[in-house]
Structure formats: C-alpha cells, structure tokens
Amino acid sequence: NAGVMQNPRHLVRRRGQEARLRCSPMKGHSHVYWYRQLPEEGLKFMVYLQKENIIDESGMPKERFSAEFPKEGPSILRIQQVVRGDSAAYFCASSPRTGTNTEAFFGQGTRLTVV
C-alpha cells in the first residue's frame, strides 16, 4: 500500500505564474488535509477536504489559493499569480475517516520556489 504521494517534489515558478500541487491519498482514504511550512517555521493548517467537498478552509489565504478533491483523481492545491512569499514546503495528509481515534499520514511535500 503506497503512502501519500505528492508531486512534484520540487517546483520552481516565476512570479505571476500558477502553481499546481498534487496529492494522491493513501488507498481507501477519502479525507485530505493541506499544510504549509515556511522556511524555519512550523506547519500551518490550510484546508481540509473530503471527496468533492471542502470541509474547513479556515487556513487558506483569501485570494489566489484554491483546493479541490474531485471524485476521481488526486487533490489539487492551486496557487495563482505566485509571489515570493509563497515559497514554502506544502504537505498533504490523508486519513480514512474523520473523527476521533484516526491517525493521518503525510506525504513528503512539494517544495515551491518562486523566483
């Protein structure tokens, strides 16, 4: 059973371009969580999605950022018109269900560099 797969592992974008980060959850997992980690800082929750639904997006910046988790295919975190401050590691996690007594498993992250 493969773990949580994120791609690309490294992504370089020029200012103003779009960045698309993909996350394939573990088999059987229908809940996905995205986190951002700025250099030398902690993990910040961004958004929690279930298949075709956004459950909690309280950590998402109000502009330029969006996330989806379609019925088929990976979850996508999309950043439009990237700026230097978007340079960070983006991690996703998945779990089979929500609620108590359920651990989440993380991918190895996508390192986004905006030049």
Added chain:
Amino acid sequence: DAKTTQPPSMDCAEGRAANLPCNHSTISGNEYVYWYRQIHSQGPQYIIHGLKNNETNEMASLIITEDRKSSTLILPHATLRDTAVYYCIANNNNDMRFGAGTRLTVKP
C-alpha cells in the same frame, strides 16, 4: 484543538530513554492526544495516539496522566535518527493544528 505546551528543546544521550512532556490542561473529553515528528524537512511522521489509557507501539510509549491534563512520549532507546521536532496535538477531528513542538537532539 485544545492548546498544548511543550518545551522548545531537549537533549538526550544516544541509547537512553527520551521523555518528551506535553501539557494539555484544557483537553476535552473526546480529544485524543496525538504525537507526530518531523525529521529535518521531511513530511511529518505519525508516532502514536491515545485517549486515556497508556499506549505502546513499535516506535514509542505514550503515558497520559489520570486527569488527562498532561502526557509524556517515551522513546525507550533513542538513536541519532530520532533527532527531530516532536509535536503533541490534542484533537478530535483530524485537521490537526501543529504548535512549535520540541526539538529533540540525540547526542552520541
């Protein structure tokens, strides 16, 4: 998530037990205590979780006080590869909020 408090850093000698404390005095009855760690800049790794009973797995043991206001993660025989930032989270719905954690350095 209930607020958790952890020391910012700790050292441990290789081969000795590492005991990492966490305070979660406002934890609610249905919140579990989760521990994750992040080695260098890798993705966080799940370690263990529990509600009120002590738990043990192949990685660590989790001791939760009877009043559930604090817990201790125990790595029984720390190795250099256990050097990481360790996060304690009190949570009941999995969209976990990470604090600053404890930076554990295992020294030879």
